Amino acid sequence: MIRRTPYRRATPDTSTGNNWALLGICARPDYTKRADELWWAPTSKRGALAEAIRLCHECPVRKACLDEAMRIEGSAHKERRHGIRGGLQPTQRRRLYEELERRRKAAA
Numbered sequence: 721m722i723r724r725t726p727y728r729r730a731t732p733d734t735s736t737g738n739n740w741a742l743l744g745i746c747a748r749p750d751y752t753k754r755a756d757e758l759w760w761a762p763t764s765k766r767g768a769l770a771e772a773i774r775l776c777h778e779c780p781v782r783k784a785c786l787d788e789a790m791r792i793e794g795s796a797h798k799e800r801r802h803g804i805r806g807g808l809q810p811t812q813r814r815r816l817y818e819e820l821e822r823r824r825k826a827a828a
C-alpha cells in the first residue's frame with residue numbers, strides 16, 4: 721500500500737526547489753506512518769483533524785506548504801480539495817483563495 725503524505729512525494733523535487741516538503745512535520749517518519757489517520761482523516765474524525773491542524777501550526781515550513789496548496793489547488797471547488805494542508809481544511813483553503821483573489825483584483 722502506498723502511504724499518502726500531504727504531498728504524495730517519495731523523493732524531493734529538487735528541480736523546482738520543493739525539497740522544503742521534507743522539512744515538514746508530516747514528512748517525519750513517525751508522522752508519515754500516521755498521515756492517513758491525521759492529515760487525510762474523514763471530516764467526521766474531528767480529533768484527528770484537530771491534531772493534524774495543531775501539528776501544522778508547529779510546522780517550520782507551514783507558509784511554503786500553504787503557498788504551494790494555493791498554487792496547485794488554484795480555483796478548485798472545495799469538493800476537489802483534500803486533506804489538511806498548511807493547517808487549513810479544504811473549505812478554509814477555498815475561502816483563503818477567494819480572499820487572495822479579491823485582494824489581487826483590487827490591487828490591479
Ligand code: SF4
Pocket residue numbers: 726741743744745746747759775776777779780781782785786804805806807
Ligand atoms: S504545514 Fe502541515 S501539511 Fe504542510 S508540511 Fe507542515 S505538517 Fe505537512
